[in-house]
Every structure is written in C-alpha cells, then in structure tokens.
Amino acid sequence: MLPKAYEPKEVEERLVKEWQAKKIFASNIDKNKVPFVIVIPPPNITGALHIGHALNCTLQDVLIRTERMLGKESFWVPGTDHGGIATQNVLEKKLAKEQKITRHDLGREKFLEEMWKWYKECGGAILNQFEKMGWAIDLSLENIRFTMDEKRAASVYECFKQWWDKKYIYRGKRMINWCVRCNTALSDIEVDHEQQKGKLYHLHYKGEESFDGIIIATTRPETIFADAAIAVNPKDENYQGVVGKKVRIPLTDRYIPIIADEDVEIGFGSGALKITPAHDPVDYVIGQRHNLPVISVISDKGKLINCPEKYVGMDREAARKEVVKDLEEQGFLVKEEKHDNAVGTCYRCGSVIEPYLSEQWFVKMEELCAPVIEAAEKEELKFHPASWKHSFVNWLKNIQDWCISRQIWWGHRIPVWYCTTCSKNGLTYMETKQGVKEVAKVSFEDGAKPVVSHTKPHSCPDCDGTDFVQDPDVLDTWFSSALWPISTLGWPEKTKELEYFYPTSTMVTGYEILYLWVARMAITGIDFTGKLPFKDVFLNGIIRDKTGKKMSKSLGNVIDPLDMTAKYGTDAVRFSLLMQAVLGKDIPYAEESIVGARNFCNKIYNASRFILMNMGDLKGPLKMPAEPKELADAWLIDRYNTAIKTAKDATLKYNMAAAANVLYHFLWGDFCDWYVELAKARFESDREYVMSILVNVLYGTLKALHPMMPFITEEISSVLKPYTGADKEFLLQDSYPLCDESALNPGAVAKMDLIKGIISAVRTVRSEFNVPPAQKLNVSLKAVDDEELKTVSDYADYIRLLCKTDNLTASKEAVKKPMSATAVYSAVTAFIELEGIIDVEKEKARLSKNIAAARANIANRKARLSDERFVNNAPKEQVEKVKAELAAEEIKLTSAEQALADFA
Incomplete structure (x- = not known):
C-alpha cells in the first residue's frame, strides 16, 4: 500500500541511487x-x-x-x-x-x-x-x-592538423571583434547586439586655405585621432566639388583628404563619414579600397594610444567625455543628438566590443559549409520548428571565416610550435612575476614559422634546433x-x-x-x-x-x-516545464506553474491510493476485460488509447507540450474526475471488473507518463505491478503502451460527451448559486433530438449520480418551473429547480451587482484597447492579457444576465 502522503524527497533519493547502482541507463x-x-x-x-x-x-x-x-x-x-x-x-x-x-x-x-x-x-x-x-x-x-x-x-x-593540411586553417591580420574585458578575440556570432541609448555628435572638420571644411556625424568622437579620410557619396549633391580637398582633424594638426565612396549612406547624419580603418569593419574595407593608413588609437585594454598626450591612457568611455568637452570648448562640436544604436557586446561579460585589427587564426568556411547547405536544403537535416531552416541556410551562405584563436589560458592550446632561432623576429616575450619567460605574441608577418604538432617537436625542420615555444593562444571553445x-x-x-x-x-x-x-x-x-x-x-x-x-x-x-525541486519535487518542476514547451515558443515561466504540476502529482497519487485501498480481497494479475460492459467503460478505454497514441506521436514530433497536456487532461479529467467517480457505484456489485479496468488503464498511463515524471510513476507502479502482471523491475525496462485501434469507439465517446456536457452544465448552475454540495436537486431535461433523448434516458443514472438529484426526468415536452435556473448543452436544456433551496431576492441582488461590475470592467478594458498608445507601445503580453480579461468579463456578463432572467 502507498503511504498516506507522497514525499518526493525520500522517493527521489532512493530511486536515483537504485537506477544508477543497477545501471538501467547503460x-x-x-x-x-x-x-x-x-x-x-x-x-x-x-x-x-x-x-x-x-x-x-x-x-x-x-x-x-x-x-x-x-x-x-x-x-x-x-x-x-x-x-x-x-x-x-x-x-x-x-x-x-x-x-x-x-x-x-x-x-x-x-x-x-x-x-x-x-x-x-x-x-x-x-x-x-x-x-x-x-x-x-x-x-x-x-x-x-x-x-x-x-x-x-x-x-x-x-x-x-587535417584542416591545416587542407589549407582551411590560416593565420592572418584582419578586423576582428575584441573584448577589452576578457582581453581576447571573439567570432562574429559571439557578439550580442543590444539597442543602447547614445548620442550622435556633429563635428566641424575645418578645411585648408579658403575651404570652409565639412561637418561629419559620429557616435564615437574619441576615435577621431585614428581618422584617415572623410568619405562622401559621389552621388550626393551636397558634396559636389569637395572630393580631393583636405580637412583638419579637430584637436590635432593633422590633415586628411575627402574621398568619394559609394558605401557612404546619403542622408545619414551629415552625409559625410569619417573613415577610421583601425576601429570599424566598414571603414576598414573602405580604407583598403583607397589605400588609407591604418592607425590604432584604442589598445587591447580599451585605453587610448597614439593620440594627443592629454588623452593617452584614458579608458575609452572617460576619453569620450573629455574629448566631447574639449570639442565643445574649442568650437568643433556643432550639435549632439539622441541616437539609439545597435552596440556589439561580449556574449560572456557584456562589455562593449571593440573592432580591432589583429593577427589571428582563422578557418576558411565557404567550402566546408557547402555540403551542409545542400543537406539542409534537401531536408536531410531537418529543423523543428521548420522555420529555422531558412535562417540556418541563409547564415551559412553569408558566413565569414571563423576566428578560432583566443587570447586566454583555459582551453586547447593551439597545436603550433616555433623554433626560437628561425622564428625569433616573430616572437614577443613577457616575463611573469615569478620570473618565467613566456611567449606573449606571435607574428607571421614578422617571420614566425609554424610547426604543427600535438606535442613539442624534437627538432626544427629548417635548422635542426631543439628549442621550441608553443603558440600562446588557445582555440575557441x-x-x-x-x-x-x-x-x-x-x-x-x-x-x-x-x-x-x-x-x-x-x-x-x-x-x-x-x-x-x-x-x-x-x-x-x-x-x-x-x-x-x-x-x-x-x-x-x-x-x-x-x-x-x-x-x-x-x-x-x-x-x-x-x-524548486527541493520545494515541490522534481517531477513537478519537470512537468511544469514540459507543459509550456510549445514548439518554437519561448517560455514565460513562473513559480506558480510548478504549483499546478505539484497538484497534478498529488492528484495521481491520491487517485492511485484510493484505487488500491478499494481492492478488497482481489489478487492479481487482473487482466484488461475483453469487452466493455457499460458506456463509461467503452468511453474510458477509447480515451485511454487515444491519449497514449496522441502523447507518443506528439513526443516523437518534438511537441512535448501537447504530449504532456493530453496525459494531464486524461488522468486528471477523464480518469479521476469522471471514470473513478462513476466506478465507485460499482465497487460492491462489479468490483473485479471495474478494478481490472482501473489498474490496467492507470498502469498504462503511468508508463506513458514515465518519461516526463519518472519518480512518482515509478513509485506508484511498483505497488500496482502485482495487480497488472507486469514483470519488469523498473518502468524504463517495460514497453511503451501502444494504442489498440480495435478499442476505439467514437460512438461511445459522442454519447459520453453529451452526458458529461449536461452534468457539467448543471454543476455550473450549482456553483453559480452556491448550492451546497450535499443538497439534492430536481432536474428536468428537455431533449428535442431523438438520439440525444435516447442517450440521456439510457444513461440517466450517470446524471443522477454525478449531479446529485432527487428527481430527474427527460422528455421532449419538459417545461421550466418558476424559480428554476436554465443550463444548456448541445440540444438539451436542463431546468434546475431552486425554489426553497436559495434566497431568490438575495441572489437577484448578487446577480445585479455582478452585472454592474462586469459592465464596468468591460468598459474599462474596451477603453484601454481603444487607446492607440497602449496598443502600439505596451508589451504584447500586456495587450493580450487585457484582451483575455475583456473576453472573460463578457462571458461573466452574459452568464449573470441569463441567470437574472431566469428569475424574472
């Protein structure tokens, strides 16, 4: 027998040790x-x-x-x-x-x-x-x-080694992404782009001689000292005749030329672009095209270098403030504007990325990507959701070479060595505080000669030297x-x-x-x-x-x-995640969702314990009956087979939320709230039969649920096994339940849906009028459809049992009596007599109050949704929440108005 209450901690600690000790996952x-x-x-x-x-x-x-x-x-x-x-x-x-x-x-x-x-x-x-x-x-x-x-x-x-031999790997000097905090290179896809509030500074670059100069707009005034030219679009009518002239960089005595380049965007800022090849990838390309000098003014630590002495050593943010202040004081700052800008930040530490010209290791990607693109386009590689296919292929078709070197110590050291004799001009050393001399930088441009080897080479292929140092960089994670x-x-x-x-x-x-x-x-x-x-x-x-x-x-x-697992149990945490894991959607997750999953665990446990407590002197195994005796039996067996098939199919299609939801609704609703309640009446008259259905359906559902909630399903099934004949020690060693197509019964489902709908409608009336649970009701059913009338007549006992009625009648001619409430499902109308059960005048007052409140709430929600500023600017989730509230209030209003009309 199961203990009175389910204790997740004890069960989980015991089972994880058993599973690992017995190697059931091997x-x-x-x-x-x-x-x-x-x-x-x-x-x-x-x-x-x-x-x-x-x-x-x-x-x-x-x-x-x-x-x-x-x-x-x-x-x-x-x-x-x-x-x-x-x-x-x-x-x-x-x-x-x-x-x-x-x-x-x-x-x-x-x-x-x-x-x-x-x-x-x-x-x-x-x-x-x-x-x-x-x-x-x-x-x-x-x-x-x-x-x-x-x-x-x-x-x-x-x-x-293989990529080096195929010449896919190379070392070269290129513009890369540099994190000044982590002090390392990053690849393009390791850079997060965030919208940040910044400023656009309009600066006056004075011309030489009689030329008045030109105004440019920049978000990074601290980089002006690295400017190599000013570029304008040759089609820009505002700058005809200025190409070839020179202007002076503010705060310096250095002059730079005005050049023409079609990459300059007409209309952005002033339409003139300062070209800083060392600190912007677009500028670098333009600079290469025009053979411009490359001047670095920001170091790998984010400090200013190669600039007027006043700013040397300043952090780039501090330098920006000081430069702007001096530009304003000396009359170079024309104006500044607020400007939202997509700023690249390090995906690990969040620091602003610095475009940086550096010699690094790269992998050529174009040829390597070709077969992957083909596989994705032919759908040999499939994506779930499928919408990601286009993004994936598009990214690969526009890929840049992969920067694989990182200037950190933790990682796979690049398997390249240098003979200290042959590569001496290309090696830069540093000495640690412990006095250890280590190679700090390597430059192929200056003569470093690589030897690719997993371990230190025995001798140099060029000079037979034996003194080697390894490349200081590590490979990208x-x-x-x-x-x-x-x-x-x-x-x-x-x-x-x-x-x-x-x-x-x-x-x-x-x-x-x-x-x-x-x-x-x-x-x-x-x-x-x-x-x-x-x-x-x-x-x-x-x-x-x-x-x-x-x-x-x-x-x-x-x-x-x-x-959360310590508070609610691991199964509850797992299931709360799965219930929301809709394919292709992010999950707005809150602790409250775990409460619902924890309640589901308790529901399963309590229902299982209730069944076991009512087994009486029955011994197992109890085989699943070959034929259903009653409508409820046929209906449950259909719902069970449909649920396990739907859950399996959804799981294998990676729709875990659908799988979790179908098992949740079957166990909580169909099994616990409906069939178990109906089966209680048969515990004395037909115990073995209904128990055979209960234990086998429950055990099969637990098997289907096991991948999602392994602990509680294992615990309950261990007690159920003697009654089912299951012979495996653990659920994972058992087979997944498969749908018995021959047991599907759409006719039974349709009839049972009608019965359930009527019962639910009557229960809703009972709830709305606060009728005590033990109070018996008189209910008249009016069914105008012959088939529906036959169904409610044949299974009136189900309605009597679950609606708790003293008197139930069903006919085509049923009429509503005074002081009765009305409930409708399909073509069946239920008249529920309330005279003598409720205080009618008190209920009228309550309903009038509810109608007024609902109308006020509806007016409030409609006003918010008619406000364009709210609809266009509020978070989407907030707008959808208000829409949902409006729909709920409209339902409340309709229900209350109908109830009040019943007493007119």
Missing part, C-alpha cells in the same frame, strides 16, 4: 536493436545548472526514455564543456575575491592547475545535479566525457564543441561506438546557439565522416520570466531549478 552495442542517440549539449563548468539546463535536459530525457521503452538502444552521451572565456572569468573573479591576485600573479602553469581543480569540483557538482533531476544518463565515471580530456584533446588536434558528436564516440579512432552509434539521432538545444554550435557540428561531421552528425535538430525556446524578460541574476528574476 547502453550497449546490440546489432539486433536500432540505436537512438543524443549527445548532451555539454554544460559549461561555470557553476550550478540553471533553469534553461533543466528544460533542455528534460526534453532530451523524455526522448531517451520514450525511445528506450519503444525498444531502441537509447544512448544519452553525457559530458561537460570547459567553457573557455566564461569559466576562466569565474575563476579569475574567485581568485580576486578570495586571494586578491590575478592569473598573471600565478603564471600560466599555476593558473591552469587551479583551473583543473575547479573542473573536478564543479564538474562533479554538475553530474550530481544530473542525477538529482532524474535524467536517464549512465553516470559511471568511465562514461563521462569532457571537452578537454585526453580523448577529446586528440580529436581537436586531429581536426586542426566552440572548436572542441564542434567535434562533440564524433569525439565523444572516439573519433579519430575507428571505434565500435562510432560505428554503431554514429550518426546520432537528434540534437536538442536552444536556438540561441544554432550558429555557434549546431552549424559547426554539421560541418565537422560531414567533413570528417562523410555523414551528418544527426538528422533532426530540435530547438527549444528560451525560458523567460512571466513578463517575458530574459532571466538574469542582475534583474533578480532567476529561478534555481534545484531550489
């Missing part, structure tokens, strides 16, 4: 089975898992468990990501706070020792969280992958992540796992890393194996707060999934 190479494989998007080792991880991994867990129960060899490949910049930032902050030191105080070797300690501590904590969430991952130590472990490092080197589907299965070795489990089946991830990660996995998979790494890409939405804002610690709207 996967084997079984050629008699079809494999189903998901590689986990490896969480960064930056700290605890967040609610986004909880959603993403629960979606994967549902697929893994479902496919395993359908007979496939499911393999969920676990692991973590070293997280490059993000993880290094975490440790650097920790060192600064706890020890008041920087990584440079420690030196590279000691700092990396601390990073590996952090990995062991944080990585272990993350795996513990995997276990607590009930995810079906085999957490045996030998099964855990890490992007920087020995085998993954070997795959990273092999990728680099996404370089190793791009290899995840193949590296986790053993590539570049031809392992049995790679042969059996590759290609994997489905990639489940957030849409925000579609380009950062999914595209690159497709590229490496095809290039190194000739096969796509997965056939389906399931992109889940982002979890936001209930107002639609993105969750962040700074806003204080973050929900910690482990806090």
Whole structure:
C-alpha cells in the first residue's frame, strides 16, 4: 500500500541511487536493436545548472526514455564543456575575491592547475545535479566525457592538423571583434547586439586655405585621432566639388583628404563619414579600397594610444567625455543628438566590443559549409520548428571565416610550435612575476614559422634546433564543441561506438546557439565522416520570466531549478516545464506553474491510493476485460488509447507540450474526475471488473507518463505491478503502451460527451448559486433530438449520480418551473429547480451587482484597447492579457444576465 502522503524527497533519493547502482541507463552495442542517440549539449563548468539546463535536459530525457521503452538502444552521451572565456572569468573573479591576485600573479602553469581543480569540483557538482533531476544518463565515471580530456584533446588536434593540411586553417591580420574585458578575440556570432541609448555628435572638420571644411556625424568622437579620410557619396549633391580637398582633424594638426565612396549612406547624419580603418569593419574595407593608413588609437585594454598626450591612457568611455568637452570648448562640436544604436557586446561579460585589427587564426568556411547547405536544403537535416531552416541556410551562405584563436589560458592550446632561432623576429616575450619567460605574441608577418604538432617537436625542420615555444593562444571553445558528436564516440579512432552509434539521432538545444554550435557540428561531421552528425535538430525556446524578460541574476528574476525541486519535487518542476514547451515558443515561466504540476502529482497519487485501498480481497494479475460492459467503460478505454497514441506521436514530433497536456487532461479529467467517480457505484456489485479496468488503464498511463515524471510513476507502479502482471523491475525496462485501434469507439465517446456536457452544465448552475454540495436537486431535461433523448434516458443514472438529484426526468415536452435556473448543452436544456433551496431576492441582488461590475470592467478594458498608445507601445503580453480579461468579463456578463432572467 502507498503511504498516506507522497514525499518526493525520500522517493527521489532512493530511486536515483537504485537506477544508477543497477545501471538501467547503460547502453550497449546490440546489432539486433536500432540505436537512438543524443549527445548532451555539454554544460559549461561555470557553476550550478540553471533553469534553461533543466528544460533542455528534460526534453532530451523524455526522448531517451520514450525511445528506450519503444525498444531502441537509447544512448544519452553525457559530458561537460570547459567553457573557455566564461569559466576562466569565474575563476579569475574567485581568485580576486578570495586571494586578491590575478592569473598573471600565478603564471600560466599555476593558473591552469587551479583551473583543473575547479573542473573536478564543479564538474562533479554538475553530474550530481544530473542525477538529482532524474535524467536517464549512465553516470559511471568511465562514461563521462569532457571537452578537454585526453580523448577529446586528440580529436581537436586531429581536426586542426587535417584542416591545416587542407589549407582551411590560416593565420592572418584582419578586423576582428575584441573584448577589452576578457582581453581576447571573439567570432562574429559571439557578439550580442543590444539597442543602447547614445548620442550622435556633429563635428566641424575645418578645411585648408579658403575651404570652409565639412561637418561629419559620429557616435564615437574619441576615435577621431585614428581618422584617415572623410568619405562622401559621389552621388550626393551636397558634396559636389569637395572630393580631393583636405580637412583638419579637430584637436590635432593633422590633415586628411575627402574621398568619394559609394558605401557612404546619403542622408545619414551629415552625409559625410569619417573613415577610421583601425576601429570599424566598414571603414576598414573602405580604407583598403583607397589605400588609407591604418592607425590604432584604442589598445587591447580599451585605453587610448597614439593620440594627443592629454588623452593617452584614458579608458575609452572617460576619453569620450573629455574629448566631447574639449570639442565643445574649442568650437568643433556643432550639435549632439539622441541616437539609439545597435552596440556589439561580449556574449560572456557584456562589455562593449571593440573592432580591432589583429593577427589571428582563422578557418576558411565557404567550402566546408557547402555540403551542409545542400543537406539542409534537401531536408536531410531537418529543423523543428521548420522555420529555422531558412535562417540556418541563409547564415551559412553569408558566413565569414571563423576566428578560432583566443587570447586566454583555459582551453586547447593551439597545436603550433616555433623554433626560437628561425622564428625569433616573430616572437614577443613577457616575463611573469615569478620570473618565467613566456611567449606573449606571435607574428607571421614578422617571420614566425609554424610547426604543427600535438606535442613539442624534437627538432626544427629548417635548422635542426631543439628549442621550441608553443603558440600562446588557445582555440575557441566552440572548436572542441564542434567535434562533440564524433569525439565523444572516439573519433579519430575507428571505434565500435562510432560505428554503431554514429550518426546520432537528434540534437536538442536552444536556438540561441544554432550558429555557434549546431552549424559547426554539421560541418565537422560531414567533413570528417562523410555523414551528418544527426538528422533532426530540435530547438527549444528560451525560458523567460512571466513578463517575458530574459532571466538574469542582475534583474533578480532567476529561478534555481534545484531550489524548486527541493520545494515541490522534481517531477513537478519537470512537468511544469514540459507543459509550456510549445514548439518554437519561448517560455514565460513562473513559480506558480510548478504549483499546478505539484497538484497534478498529488492528484495521481491520491487517485492511485484510493484505487488500491478499494481492492478488497482481489489478487492479481487482473487482466484488461475483453469487452466493455457499460458506456463509461467503452468511453474510458477509447480515451485511454487515444491519449497514449496522441502523447507518443506528439513526443516523437518534438511537441512535448501537447504530449504532456493530453496525459494531464486524461488522468486528471477523464480518469479521476469522471471514470473513478462513476466506478465507485460499482465497487460492491462489479468490483473485479471495474478494478481490472482501473489498474490496467492507470498502469498504462503511468508508463506513458514515465518519461516526463519518472519518480512518482515509478513509485506508484511498483505497488500496482502485482495487480497488472507486469514483470519488469523498473518502468524504463517495460514497453511503451501502444494504442489498440480495435478499442476505439467514437460512438461511445459522442454519447459520453453529451452526458458529461449536461452534468457539467448543471454543476455550473450549482456553483453559480452556491448550492451546497450535499443538497439534492430536481432536474428536468428537455431533449428535442431523438438520439440525444435516447442517450440521456439510457444513461440517466450517470446524471443522477454525478449531479446529485432527487428527481430527474427527460422528455421532449419538459417545461421550466418558476424559480428554476436554465443550463444548456448541445440540444438539451436542463431546468434546475431552486425554489426553497436559495434566497431568490438575495441572489437577484448578487446577480445585479455582478452585472454592474462586469459592465464596468468591460468598459474599462474596451477603453484601454481603444487607446492607440497602449496598443502600439505596451508589451504584447500586456495587450493580450487585457484582451483575455475583456473576453472573460463578457462571458461573466452574459452568464449573470441569463441567470437574472431566469428569475424574472
């Protein structure tokens, strides 16, 4: 027997230990089975898992468990990501706070020792969280992958080597994105673009001799010292005759030419564009076209250099204020305007990105992307939702070469070495505080000669020297992540796992890393194996707060999934996420949604306990009856088979919300609220028959629900098994319930829907007039349709039982008696006698008050929706909320007016 109350904590702690100890999540190479494989998007080792991880991994867990129960060899490949910049930032902050030191105080070797300690501590904590969430991952130590472990490092080197040999990898000087906070290069897709409120400064560049000069508009006046020219569009009538003249840069004595270029946008600002090749990618292209000098005035630390002495060393923000002040004082500032601007920021720390001319490592992308584009266009690679296909293909067709080098210490060191003799002119050194001399920068332009090798070379191919230094940069985090589907299965070795489990089946991830990660996995998979790494890409939405804002610690709207599981139980948290995981939609998530899921858990548990308590002396197994005896039996069996089929189909189509909702409504509504209530009357007369239906339908539904709510379903099913004849120790080892098409009965469903509709309509009247639950009612049913009259007559006992009536009649001629309320469903009208049951005058007063309130609320909502400023400027969610409130108030008004009319 089940305990009186369900205690999630005790059940979860016990079951996770049993599942892992008995290795029920382990996967084997079984050629008699079809494999189903998901590689986990490896969480960064930056700290605890967040609610986004909880959603993403629960979606994967549902697929893994479902496919395993359908007979496939499911393999969920676990692991973590070293997280490059993000993880290094975490440790650097920790060192600064706890020890008041920087990584440079420690030196590279000691700092990396601390990073590996952090990995062991944080990585272990993350795996513990995997276990607590009930995810079906085999957490045996030998099964855990890490992007920087020995085998993954070997795959990273092999990728680099092959791409180097194919001349896909090169080193060159280009305009890149530079984070002055993280002090490293970033690729284009690691830059977030935010609308920020700024200013547009109009500056007067005075001309030489009799030329009055020109006015330009800029958002970055601190960069004027890097100007190489002023450009105007040759078609701009405002600037005819000025091309070739020179103007002086304000606050300096340097003159620059006015040039013509069609890339200048006519009408933006003043129509004249200052060209700063070192600090803007568009300007760099224009500068190359016109052979302009490239002058850097902002350093890699975000400080001003190569400028008037007054500003040297100033932070770029402080310099902007000072430069603007001086421009105004000296008469160069014509005006300034408010200007919203899309500003690039670092996706990790949020600092404003600096366009920066730098020598970096790149991967040529055009040729590598071609087969991926073809696969997506032919839909060999499918996206769910399908709407992402166009964006994916379009991005690949317009892709830039991938900047893969990062100026940090935590990551895969670029496997390139330099002979200190042959490359001496291209190597720049620094000395750490411990007196260790390390190479800081490498320049191919100045003569550095690369030797690609996984380990330190024995001798130089040119001079036979043996003194080598390694490139100081590390590879972009996404370089190793791009290899995840193949590296986790053993590539570049031809392992049995790679042969059996590759290609994997489905990639489940957030849409925000579609380009950062999914595209690159497709590229490496095809290039190194000739096969796509997965056939389906399931992109889940982002979890936001209930107002639609993105969750962040700074806003204080973050929900910690482990806090919630401790409070409500893991199944409730999982199910609350799944219920809202509508394909292609972000989730406005709030703690209140977990309350509803927790209540669902309690409903299932209490109903199961009630059934078990009423088994009497019955012994199992109880087989499902071959034929239904009553309408309710036929109806329930149809609803059960339809629910499990709908849930399975929706799950396999990645519509988890639909699957969760259909099982929720079947169990709570059809099973608990209707069939169990009707079955109670038969516990004495036909106990074995109804119990056979109850336990088998309940057990089958628990199996279908198990991938979503593994703990409570396992707990209840363990007690139900003796009555069903199930012989598997755990639900995951059992088969997924399959629909019995022969048991579908549309006729029974139609009849039962009519009966339910009438009962619900009468119950609504009882509720509206606050009739006590125990009060018996007299109800007359008027049915004008012959079929409906026959149905309500044949199953009047159902209506009597669930409406609690003293007297129930059904005919075509039924008439309404005085002091009766009216309820209508389909073509059946129910007249509910209320005389002597309610205080009529009191109810009239209450209804009149409700009508007045509803009319006032309707007027208020209509006024708001007629206000164009509200409709056009308020958040979409707020407008939709007001519309929903208006609809609800209109229903209230109609209902109250009808009820009042009944007493007229």
